[in-house]
Amino acid sequence: MTTPAGRSSTHDVIVDAVKRVLPDLRSPVALHEPSFGGNEWQYVKECIDTKWVSSAGKYVDRFEEMLKGFTGAGYAVATVNGTAALHACLLLTGVEHGDEVLIPALTFIATANAVSYTGARPHLVDSDTATLGVDASKLDHYLRETAAVRDGVCRNLRTGAVIRALVPMHTFGHPVDLDAITALCARWQIQLVEDAAESLGSYYRGRHTGNFGTVAALSFNGNKVITTGGGGAILTNDPALAKLAKHITTTARTAHRWSFMHDQVGYNYRLPNLNAALGCAQVEQLPGFLESKRALAQRYFDAFEDVSGVSIMREPAHCRSNYWLNALLLDRPDVAVRDRLLETLNGLGIMARPVWTLMHRLPVYADCPRMDLAQAEALDARIVNLPSSPFLAD
Amino acid sequence: MTTPAGRSSTHDVIVDAVKRVLPDLRSPVALHEPSFGGNEWQYVKECIDTKWVSSAGKYVDRFEEMLKGFTGAGYAVATVNGTAALHACLLLTGVEHGDEVLIPALTFIATANAVSYTGARPHLVDSDTATLGVDASKLDHYLRETAAVRDGVCRNLRTGAVIRALVPMHTFGHPVDLDAITALCARWQIQLVEDAAESLGSYYRGRHTGNFGTVAALSFNGNKVITTGGGGAILTNDPALAKLAKHITTTARTAHRWSFMHDQVGYNYRLPNLNAALGCAQVEQLPGFLESKRALAQRYFDAFEDVSGVSIMREPAHCRSNYWLNALLLDRPDVAVRDRLLETLNGLGIMARPVWTLMHRLPVYADCPRMDLAQAEALDARIVNLPSSPFLAD
DSSP states (O other), X not given: OOOHHHHHHHHXXXXXXHHHHSOSOOSSXXXXXXXXXXXXXXXXXXXXXXXXXXXXXXXXXXXXXXXXXXXXXXXXXXXXXXXXXXXXXXXXXXXXXXXXXXEESSSOHHHHHHHHHTTOEEEEEOBOXXXXXXXXXXXXXXXXXXXXXXXXXXEETTTXXXXXXXXXXXXXXXXXXXXXXXXXXXXHTOEEEEEOXXXXXXXXXXXXXXXXXXXXXXXXXXXXXXXXXXXXXXEESOHHHHHHHHHHTBTTEEOOSSOOEESSOOXXXXXXXXXXXXXXXXXXXXXXXXXXHHHHHHHHHHHHTTOTTEEEOOOOTTEEOOOOSEEEEESSOOHHHHHHHHHHHHHTTBOOXXXXXXXXXXXXXXXXXXXXXXXXXXXXXXXXXXXXXXXXXO | XXXXXXXXXXXXXXXXXXXXXXXXXXXSBOSSOOOOOSSHHHHHHHHHHHTOOSSOXXXXXXXXXXXXXXXXXXXXXXXXXXXXXXXXXHHHTTOOXXXXXXXXXXXXXXXXXXXXXXXXXEEEEOBOTTTSSBOHHHHHHHHHHHEEEETTEEEETTTOOBEEEEOOBOGGGOOOOHHHHHHHHHHHTOEEEEEOTXXXXXXXXXXXXXXXXXXXXXXXXXXXXSOOSSOEEEEESOHHHHHHHHHHTBTTEEOOSSOOEESSOXXXXXXXXXXXXXXXXXHHHHHHHHHHHHHHHHHHHHHHTTOTTEEEOOOOTTEEOOOOSEEEEESSOOHHHHHHHHHHHHHTTBOOBOOOOOGGGSGGGTTSOBOOOHHHHHHHTTEEEEOOOGGGGO
């Protein structure tokens, strides 16, 4: 049993291990900072010099081509941020007012908000401890009690609503169990939308995340593996959906030399060329960032190898993770231990943080339909994210 | 009467007059291009050098301060684009699912789309030929037949819906008749939201547009007076609304050192620091841009002074306009004459264009409630916008 004295000792040992990984402590050490060591300035300057900073320009096209090339997706559509990409993904899969959309309780609020924007309702799903993402097996059991496929759609038998889509999120860059999840979606006639906001550079069985569902969303926020300031992208392998994705994210305007016709309610979700220019320079450096991030993860593994009671999250089976955010996992859920670590590390200028507040614990999503969330609740009391900027490995 | 021969002659005279204003014809001449002659490079480079490109950084704060200073508004909240600003403005004024929002039929589709995002319905209003914006007198007559104030809210007696807000748009930078419109809103208990996307640098009775209603939206798209690549802002003089505007545009996260709590459905609508840096450099040059734009408008006035059958739109009474887009007005509505001018000018590389398709003529908004739109329809057949970049005056 862990005694208060034991706790204290574990706490100090953990803090020392983190400090060993971050020896040249410039305070504060951010959770994740971008690196701009490539052509960022050259490309951005070219935008300014040519005046192409806004809704048109070659860098948007080039950025989309680079994302296709890197992820292997057939199509990429750049957007103004990851939330916009996810909202568009839900619209593209036919999510409508009154529908339900399955999302993990353990996610950033953008996943739930994107569902809300469509007028649908988040329906909260538990986590798999092995991946930190959606537990497909537990979800399947839950759906057998709760839902039925009728006329080709999945219905919640309690609420009567259509369960239109499942949005697994690849937590901290670790892919969910995509074999199990794609099988589940096929069996239950549910659209698969991958929330790949955190998983650029992460692979499942050698294939890049974002290629397993109907559509997927990426994010290039300032804290992600690469950044465009703010930005995101929609990935798909369906040419018709790709065309529609570009259309609805650019005000649904139909082509004409000067006339303004729009054939549906569209969105102003396009990425400015200025931000895409930054993105092009960032993708060029992405392989190097990923190598550095693996090296940093290895340093955390090494530092914690002999520390009992905790571990550093490792990529799941059949996966190659980008290790976007390294996660310290307490063996046993313990909010007091977690919070004391957060206090100490942040006090030292090491910007550690807990996982996002679980969705059902936010008042705004407290009334959403949900399954038992015991594993997500346990993970919440076990996780401390640690600084993960790629340059920390250098 | 205008004969076919007469038309031909008028057409040629108009084209010649436009060519006189744009003598050093570099083809194509855009409708509106940005100018980057100030500190754009320096500020953007500083963002990259310091790694502050994204959701935090000093340029967002500085840009908001500069916008406050320039417009005289008490508060400014920068957003990712003008559509996002307008959507947030509607949320801030309490627009809800099922409400109606009065908007001009003659506007860019973003005005109508922002209403749709809230679940409310656009209710289309006719234009005043003197301002090209909402005709307050005609709207007042229409409301007397259609609506009634009950329990402090205005209700559409035909649909039963609450008419929550009026969103006049300052067309091409020309302010609407704000005395009449503020009086109408007070009389009918309707919230006033100014769509000031086009009117940065435009004043009504000496006061900057965007200061007359509850809230207002600005746009810094690439075709506007100043640009941030993509960007917008919310203006208000109400401190509580300003605080709420910042809150809902930044995912409604409540302050904590590391914990992620959010107290409502929020939006990822913040402007990246990279784009704000561009904006700071642009605001510094704004007074010069406005002078150049007035000089260009004067050149159009001079060129068309002796051309019969047409005029160039002049700032309305009590207004100082930014002359964002110069508008050629045919004395008489004539779609054939308008379209022939558009064909010829665009054929010459002069990117003239008609006004946006009127909202009730777009299939998606064809079924919206609306008043008689005779003046908007006449204006549609009279307007040709002409190139208006500030540097064209130099």
